[in-house]
Amino acid sequence: MATAQTLLEEKTEPAGLGMRALICIQDVLVEYGQPGKPSKRILNGLSLDIRAGEFISIVGQTGCGKSTLLRLVLAEEMPTRGQVLVEGSPRQQPDRRCGYVPQKYSLFPDRTVLENITFGLEVTEIGILGGFSPARRVRRKEFQSEAIGYLHRMGLRESDASKYPHQLSGGMQQRVAIAQALIMRPKILLMDEAFSALDPGTRAGMQRLIKDLWRETGTTVLFVTHNPREAVILATRVIALGRTGADEDGANIVLDLSVPDTGDELAIAALVQRVERTTFPGGAESDEQTGAPEV
Amino acid sequence: MSVLQIHAHPTRTTVWILSWFLFVTGVISYFWVSRERHRDNPDDRVMPTLRQMSQAFVDATLKPAEDDEAAANASQQSLATRVRNSMLWKDTAATGRRFLISMALLFPAVLLGLHMGMFPHVGAFFLRFVLFFDKIVALSLLPILFIAFGIDELAKVMLIVVGVAPTIILDAFNLTRSVPKEQIVKGFTLGAGDFSITYRIVLKQIWPRVLNSIRLNLKSVMLFLFAGEMIASTDGLAYRIALLRRHMGMDTIIPYVLWVALLLFLVDFGMRTLNRKLHPWFQEA
Ligand SMILES: Nc1ncnc2c1ncn2[C@@H]1O[C@H](COP(=O)(O)OP(=O)(O)OP(=O)(O)O)[C@@H](O)[C@H]1O
Ligand SMILES: [Mg+2]
Numbered sequence: 001m002a003t004a005q006t007l008l009e010e011k012t013e014p015a016g017l018g019m020r021a022l023i024c025i026q027d028v029l030v031e032y033g034q035p036g037k038p039s040k041r042i043l044n045g046l047s048l049d050i051r052a053g054e055f056i057s058i059v060g061q062t063g064c065g066k067s068t069l070l071r072l073v074l075a076e077e078m079p080t081r082g083q084v085l086v087e088g089s090p091r092q093q094p095d096r097r098c099g100y101v102p103q104k105y106s107l108f109p110d111r112t113v114l115e116n117i118t119f120g121l122e123v124t125e126i127g128i129l130g131g132f133s134p135a136r137r138v139r140r141k142e143f144q145s146e147a148i149g150y151l152h153r154m155g156l157r158e159s160d161a162s163k164y165p166h167q168l169s170g171g172m173q174q175r176v177a178i179a180q181a182l183i184m185r186p187k188i189l190l191m192d193e194a195f196s197a198l199d200p201g202t203r204a205g206m207q208r209l210i211k212d213l214w215r216e217t218g219t220t221v222l223f224v225t226h227n228p229r230e231a232v233i234l235a236t237r238v239i240a241l242g243r244t245g246a247d248e249d250g251a252n253i254v255l256d257l258s259v260p261d262t263g264d265e266l267a268i269a270a271l272v273q274r275v276e277r278t279t280f281p282g283g284a285e286s287d288e289q290t291g292a293p294e295v
Numbered sequence: 296m297s298v299l300q301i302h303a304h305p306t307r308t309t310v311w312i313l314s315w316f317l318f319v320t321g322v323i324s325y326f327w328v329s330r331e332r333h334r335d336n337p338d339d340r341v342m343p344t345l346r347q348m349s350q351a352f353v354d355a356t357l358k359p360a361e362d363d364e365a366a367a368n369a370s371q372q373s374l375a376t377r378v379r380n381s382m383l384w385k386d387t388a389a390t391g392r393r394f395l396i397s398m399a400l401l402f403p404a405v406l407l408g409l410h411m412g413m414f415p416h417v418g419a420f421f422l423r424f425v426l427f428f429d430k431i432v433a434l435s436l437l438p439i440l441f442i443a444f445g446i447d448e449l450a451k452v453m454l455i456v457v458g459v460a461p462t463i464i465l466d467a468f469n470l471t472r473s474v475p476k477e478q479i480v481k482g483f484t485l486g487a488g489d490f491s492i493t494y495r496i497v498l499k500q501i502w503p504r505v506l507n508s509i510r511l512n513l514k515s516v517m518l519f520l521f522a523g524e525m526i527a528s529t530d531g532l533a534y535r536i537a538l539l540r541r542h543m544g545m546d547t548i549i550p551y552v553l554w555v556a557l558l559l560f561l562v563d564f565g566m567r568t569l570n571r572k573l574h575p576w577f578q579e580a
Contacts (some may be wrong), residue, residue, distance in 0.1 A: 076480050090420040096481035105475040110500050110576050120485030123495060184485055 020088060021049035022187065022220055028082035030068055030241060030250070034223045044066050044250030045082070048239065052187070055214050055221045057195035059279050061242035064251040066224045069241070070190050072220060074098050082106075086188070096124070099181030099219075103193040106177035107165040113176050114161040117147035120184040124256050144190040150179040154209070171202035175209070182213065207234055232268055240279045254278050343546035351546035355383040382535065383554070389530040393448065393520055397455040398509070401516075404460040405505050408467025413493045418468070425464050433458030434522060441527060451523035458519040461511055466508040470501040502575040503570050510566045517559060 025048040033039030042065045050056055058066050058180040072075040072084050075091040075098075083090050086097055094100070107116050121143045124137050148158060154175040164172055174194055181189060191210075195203045212235055214221050225231050231238045240255035259271060297303070308429070314352040329342040343351070359362040378384055411418040411425075436457055476496050482492040524533035532555055539548050570577065 061482065074480060074484070076476075078484075094480050096486040098484050100477075100481055100484040102477040102481070106476040106481070108478065108481075108496060108500070123482075123491050125484035166576065166578065181484070186484070246375075274520070 007278055022052040022087060023048075023050040023068075024085040025049070025072065025081050026085070028079035028084065030065065030072070030077075031080045041248060041250035043079075044252050045071075046241075046252050047082075048253065048256075050220060050222070052220055053218050055211075055224075056223065057235035057238045058222065058224045058241065059228055059231045059238060059275060060251065061280065062226070064241045066174060067192055067240060069274065070192050070224060071220060073188070074100060074190060084264050096184055097187045098192075099184060099186030101174065101177045101181055101189070101191045101194045103196060106194070107173055107180070109165050112162050113151070113156070113168070114144060116141040116165070116176055117150060117180050117183055119159070120180065121146070124184075125223055147179070147183060150183055151176075153213075155205075169202075170197050171199075171206060174198065178210070178213070180218075182217065185217070186199060186219060188220045188222065190222045193226065194223075195230070196226060203230075209213045210234065221279045228279060229272045229274070231275060232259055232271045236261070238271075238275055238295060240275060240282075242279060315519045324387060340543045340545055343549065345504065347546040348550055351544070352383075352550040353395075355547055355550070357380050358382070372533070383551075386530060386532045386535045387558070388552075389528075390524065391522065392534045393451055393455075393524075393531070396448075396452050397516055397520065400452065400456050401463050404456075404463040405509075407494065408464040409471050409498055409501070411464070412468045412471025413489075413497060416523075421464075422468070425468075427462050429461035429465060431457070433494060437522065437526065446527035450527065451520065454523045455516055455519040457517050462512055462515070463505075463509060467501070467505055468520060470508070471497055471505050474500055503574040506566060506570050510570075511562055513559060513563060517555075 017215050027045050028046050029037040029041070029044055029045055030043040046069070058069060060066050061281060068077070072079055073086070075084065075086075108119065111119060118140070122140065125139060128213045148161065151158065151161060152205050156172060156175055160168070160172065165176070168176065177194070193242060195206050199205060210221070212221075213219075223231075223234060236259055238255065238257045238259060239253055240257075241251045242254035243249060243251050244254060255275065257271065257275065260267070262268070319548045325342070326345060329339075329344050332339045332342050333344060357374075357377050359377070359382075372560070407421065411421050433454060437454060440453050440457070444453055478496055478500070479492055481495045487495065521533035524531040525537040528534040532551060536548055536551050539551075540543075
């Protein structure tokens with residue numbers, strides 16, 4: 001049986017569609033309406049192509065629609081107009097191609113760490129009633145040792161495996177949530193402010209971890225954050241959302257920035273400043289700055 | 296030191312004394328008043344003495360029910376057989392059976408609420424109807440139920456179901472809806488289908504809360520059960536209490552009331568303990 005390490009090293013296949021992007025967001029418009037009230041426009045004609053293997057950070061002021069954009073990619077939500085294609089086809093509901101690490105409620109509270117990580121494998125291979133046959137039990141053992149491999153990779157101890165999520169710290173919970181998503185080897189990993197509840201030290205560690213994992217797996221990552229610095233140091237490309245016109249017009253992409261893979265602190269600082277200025281034009285403070293991970 | 300202080304720190308002994316005070320005074324004053332009344336009138340039936348009550352309770356547990364054939368050779372039987380033939384045992388068994396049947400019938404209610412919460416079409420189909428049903432005063436349906444189902448077991452069980460099921464359905468529905476959306480999306484992204492998500496994520500998560508909600512509704516279950524038994528029944532604890540009222544049998548009624556309270560307490564305690572043991576991850580609010 002392959003170890004977790006080698007599995008992590010298996011690169012996700014490139015889209016295989018020639019120049020076609022892995023994710024195609026085409027002119028989407030999102031409006032929330034209640035009957036009897038004028039509908040509220042959130043995203044207005046946003047278009048974005050994402051190639052396989054990119055690490056995209058999405059920044060923007062609170063309420064500008066970052067989470068909405070992720071929900072569109074997940075296919076948890078359908079746009080009012082326009083469409084979102086993953087590997088060239090539209091979808092009706094979220095599926096295995098996207099792994100998802102939300103900010104809150106990222107783990108199943110009723111399962112232990114190990115059960116949380118193996119859940120995806122079990123649910124796809126073992127039916128509700130098929131859990132008791134001997135062959136399944138062997139399979140389950142395999143899942144568990146694979147999960148233990150991920151646990152180690154995430155820097156967690158084996159003694160944590162039998163703990164319940166409420167017994168873990170926030171950082172540990174997010175590590176488990178990432179392992180839970182990655183064990184399914186998703187083509188796309190979506191993270192919605194996954195680190196924003198963590199203290200700066202833990203956060204820097206998690207940034208390092210996610211960047212390493214991205215390098216190892218080649219998964220496409222969409223990473224929503226409030227923090228311009230975090231956005232720049234992690235990503236290969238930063239997308240800033242913002243409103244250009246009046247408030248009711250909704251948001252669109254105000255900045256699409258490629259980030260060179262450089263260790264040059266000055267260049268990074270310049271990029272951070274640029275993102276900051278576009279995202280928070282009022283000169284508002286961005287949230288806490290964290291140390292650069294040693295990437 | 297003031298008693299009415301938010302930041303008061305009563306000692307363990309104080310807490311113990313305070314919490315038992317009303318029990319002790321209640322019992323003492325009862326027996327004191329009872330003794331006074333018996334001094335005035337030795338045939339008083341309203342407030343039986345401790346001896347009368349224990350005698351009546353022993354009779355209820357050890358003597359066969361009055362309409363029993365086996366009454367003649369009662370004294371030769373073993374203790375266990377005597378208890379099994381006794382009035383109290385038969386009444387408890389009859390009430391317990393109805394109680395268990397009603398509880399079993401509440402589980403489909405949980406599943407209905409779950410599906411209403413998960414699947415919008417099912418929700419649209421049932422929600423308005425259940426909300427309406429919930430507003431019907433179940434006891435007002437009693438005559439209708441007796442006419443429709445006759446005065447046998449079915450009517451009594453239906454009374455409980457009609458009275459409690461809407462609450463359980465709506466509770467399960469609301470609990471289902473309160474599961475964070477993230478969990479469901481997460482399920483889909485991990486490759487689970489609609490039914491896997493419904494049963495393996497959502498039902499499993501709300502289960503301890505559902506058990507809690509059933510536990511909190513035990514009193515309504517008993518209320519409807521007793522109403523049914525008092526009005527139309529030939530056995531059961533409430534039937535016995537209603538029957539004894541006709542001959543002012545307070546010496547049996549009071550132990551019966553306490554017995555019912557004890558049983559309900561034990562069921563409640565058992566369910567709570569079970570819930571904690573089965574769901575170590577569950578933190579009660
Ligand atoms: N279901 C909904 N109904 C109505 N309005 C909604 C709904 N979901 C989101 N919105 C609105 O859409 C806007 C964008 O929400 P979204 O959650 O995408 O913002 P965000 O950029 O993720 O913000 P934050 O940084 O605070 O998480 C918000 O103004 C919000 O009020
Ligand atoms: Mg958000």
